[in-house]
Amino acid sequence: MAKESSFDVVSTVDMQEVDNAYGQAKREIAQRYDLKDSGAEITLDKGGRKLTVAAPAEFVAKQVIDVIGSKLIKRGVDLSAVKWGDIVPAAGQSVRRTAEIIEGIDKETASKISKDIRGTKLKCKVTIEGDKLRVSSASRDTLQEVIAFLKGQDYGQPLQYVNYR
Structure with missing residues (x-):
């Protein structure tokens, strides 16, 4: 036989590449003139495999998600591994959106x-x-x-x- x-x-999913993309996106948000003083921020929970975007408005949140998405693509992470949840209202006028990294x-x-x-x-x-x-x-x-x-x-x-x- x-x-x-x-x-x-x-x-x-290579979490080190996700962490690298997160760092690059965080730097770009701090430097871009339209996002610099907007109050938008990204957080990464490596253990829980979650990305969280907090922004003052839904439009700004979408821009930040586009930034992190472009950085993930450049680092070779497939975007279908990142499942974004719904936009949730946070304190004041701000919004929050969480993504789960599927493995x-x-x-x-x-x-x-x-x-x-x-x-x-x-x-x-x-x-x-x-x-x-x-x-x-x-x-x-x-x-x-x-x-x-x-x-x-x-x-x-x-x-x-x-x-x-």
Whole structure:
């Protein structure tokens, strides 16, 4: 019997790159003439994996989110890993908006990915292992087809394909 090949489907975010983007955005907000004295600020909770934007108005909050988004893109962080919540009124006229940085594949998404792969009718086996999926097959070509199929799908978060052997 031929040796089985496999790869893992994971969803990870490099928090160091998020921290770097946060620092760059904070500096840009402090220097930009339209945001300098506006009272807008960004905070990063690395442990809780949350970004918080506080601003005096909704328009300013959107500008700050655009700044942090552009810095994340430049640092190679996929924006689909950052889920922004609703704008919440804060003290006075100010507003606050929180974003959660998603890492790992939840059970619902994992089962949807698994179902989609099985729906392709390719000869492969998909197992869910915690917050990742392992796809295995006797044929490496089949695994390449699965990766190509998954790259064409949108599951609301970035996917990486690791441990290909």
